[in-house]
Amino acid sequence: xxxxxxxxxxxxxxxxxxxxxxxxxxxxxxxxxxxxxxxxxxxxxxxxxxxxxxxxxxxxxxxxxxxxxxxxxxxxxxxxxxxxxxxxxxxxxxxxxxxxxxxxxxxxxxxxxxxxxxxxxxxxxxxxxxxxxxxxxxxx
Amino acid sequence: xxxxxxxxxxxxxxxxxxxxxxxxxxxxxxxxxxxxxxxxxxxxxxxxxxxxxxxxxxxxxxxxxxxxxxxxxxxxxxxxxxxxxxxxxxxxxxxxxxxxxxxxxxxxxxxxxxxxxxxxxxxxxxxxxxxxxxxxxxxxxxxxxxxxxxxxxxxxxxxxxxxxxxxxxxxxxxxxxxxxxxxxxxxxxxxxxxxxxxxxxxxxxxxxxxxxxxxxxxxxxxxxxxxxxxxxxxxxxxxxxxxxxxxxxxxxxxxxxxxxxxxxxxxxxxxxxxxxxxxxxxxxxxxxxxxxxxxxxxxxxxxxxxxxxxxxxxxxxxxxxxxxxxxxxxxxxxxxxxxxxxxxxxxxxxxxxxxxxxxxxxxxxxx
Numbered sequence: 013x014x015x016x017x018x019x020x021x022x023x024x025x026x027x028x029x030x031x032x033x034x035x036x037x038x039x040x041x042x043x044x045x046x047x048x049x050x051x052x053x054x055x056x057x058x059x060x061x062x063x064x065x066x067x068x069x070x071x072x073x074x075x076x077x078x079x080x081x082x083x084x085x086x087x088x089x090x091x092x093x094x095x096x097x098x099x100x101x102x103x104x105x106x107x108x109x110x111x112x113x114x115x116x117x118x119x120x121x122x123x124x125x126x127x128x129x130x131x132x133x134x135x136x137x138x139x140x141x142x143x144x145x146x147x148x149x150x151x152x
Numbered sequence: 153x154x155x156x157x158x159x160x161x162x163x164x165x166x167x168x169x170x171x172x173x174x175x176x177x178x179x180x181x182x183x184x185x186x187x188x189x190x191x192x193x194x195x196x197x198x199x200x201x202x203x204x205x206x207x208x209x210x211x212x213x214x215x216x217x218x219x220x221x222x223x224x225x226x227x228x229x230x231x232x233x234x235x236x237x238x239x240x241x242x243x244x245x246x247x248x249x250x251x252x253x254x255x256x257x258x259x260x261x262x263x264x265x266x267x268x269x270x271x272x273x274x275x276x277x278x279x280x281x282x283x284x285x286x287x288x289x290x291x292x293x294x295x296x297x298x299x300x301x302x303x304x305x306x307x308x309x310x311x312x313x314x315x316x317x318x319x320x321x322x323x324x325x326x327x328x329x330x331x332x333x334x335x336x337x338x339x340x341x342x343x344x345x346x347x348x349x350x351x352x353x354x355x356x357x358x359x360x361x362x363x364x365x366x367x368x369x370x371x372x373x374x375x376x377x378x379x380x381x382x383x384x385x386x387x388x389x390x391x392x393x394x395x396x397x398x399x400x401x402x403x404x405x406x407x408x409x410x411x412x413x414x415x416x417x418x419x420x421x422x423x424x425x426x427x428x429x430x431x432x433x434x435x436x437x438x439x440x441x442x443x444x445x446x447x448x449x450x451x452x453x454x455x456x457x458x459x460x461x462x463x464x465x466x467x468x469x470x471x472x473x474x475x476x477x478x479x480x481x482x483x484x485x486x487x488x489x490x491x492x493x494x495x496x497x498x499x500x501x502x503x504x505x506x507x508x509x510x511x512x513x514x515x516x517x518x519x
Contacts, residue, residue, distance in 0.1 A: 031312030
């Protein structure tokens with residue numbers, strides 16, 4: 013049952029995406045990319061992914077958060093592990109006054125700061141995938 | 153013309169109103185008059201004047217009351233008091249209440265024109281100041297977002313790709329090439345750190361840390377801060393020594409930012425130390441105040457520079473050039489410590505060393 017995992021990256025910075033994608037490619041993940049929130053949501057709704065890597069600051073502001081919120085309301089997408097990759101950790105406090113610096117956007121997320129070291133990224137991704145697998149096992 | 157200054161004159165004597173109108177005729181003014189305080193106030197609300205002249209002695213509502221009402225309506229409206237000689241004392245009182253100037257009756261046309269011109273000038277400056285202040289506030293607020301996204305993101309992308317390249321190339325490059333890549337990474341890290349400091353200074357309202365104050369014990373915080381600085385000290389061959397006196401009372405503070413301030417100050421001491429010397433961090437309590445002293449045996453600061461060190465963007469002039477200094481550490485520390493009601497002072501002697509003293513009040517719940 014060791015089939016290739018499918019990941020989706022939603023991030024509007026192609027250079028950054030390239031730097032993330034090549035790490036994941038090399039680790040034998042199948043990686044799709046959406047360069048804007050709209051395409052990203054579309055891909056999430058039409059394809060089956062094992063995990064989402066999501067940028068927060070896109071377009072006119074924190075559009076990544078909108079995606080995370082929409083996912084929370086969607087019965088199917090709610091279970092999808094989300095790794096938030098953002099360069100704005102210290103600004104989270106402004107976006108969510110009164111909330112801790114490390115807010116939980118969706119139930120199954122992790123947050124790492126840009127840029128992210130290759131091994132650290134791979135560890136996070138595999139840990140989230142395993143946790144999702146374990147949850148599924150329990151539910152089934 | 154849109155930018156004609158609007159002037160309202162409130163005086164119960166028709167002859168005064170007429171002559172004022174006459175005097176201001178031909179100037180670039182839009183003039184309205186009222187003979188009664190109550191009606192005058194209504195006109196203030198509708199006409200929205202830049203400047204109002206008020207006679208102090210009027211039947212009905214008094215000039216002083218009119219002044220007060222105008223100021224509560226819009227404090228930027230410039231008010232000038234018209235008064236007879238007999239009421240100079242009340243003119244002074246009016247000035248205390250916020251009137252910009254007063255003109256005693258009778259006055260010459262030139263006197264009146266001059267005082268009006270100055271008043272209008274004042275109004276312009278006030279509006280300009282308000283606009284500038286608002287703009288500055290907006291800049292400050294937006295700066296965080298702009299800096300974060302426009303500067304940090306490209307650097308992040310560069311660094312991300314460097315990570316990958318370094319991994320991919322590791323087998324095919326020689327030692328010197330690898331060193332250069334490592335140096336590039338260090339420089340990018342320095343830039344990211346600098347941007348982070350800017351963000352801290354410009355965007356974070358340090359007063360807000362007060363909302364999260366809890367009673368804290370100092371010694372573990374000092375240990376934590378020293379742990380952060382230790383690698384830097386080891387590299388420079390500087391020893392950090394702690395001397396903590398009898399048990400200290402807790403103080404009210406925010407752990408994360410307080411440690412940040414200590415890290416900055418101790419880090420600074422290490423940065424300006426000579427190799428092989430010591431940095432001494434001591435803490436003792438006296439009369440409800442904890443005194444933390446950070447002493448180094450480094451390059452020191454000259455008398456002229458000493459008062460400047462806690463200012464924005466100051467960096468040391470004396471001694472060797474310090475590579476990764478951008479002059480914000482002490483500013484941030486000062487603001488954090490001030491939010492903790494602590495005071496900072498510094499003593500220094502060039503070539504001998506510097507001693508930074510933090511006086512920190514203990515928690516108010518303690519004896």
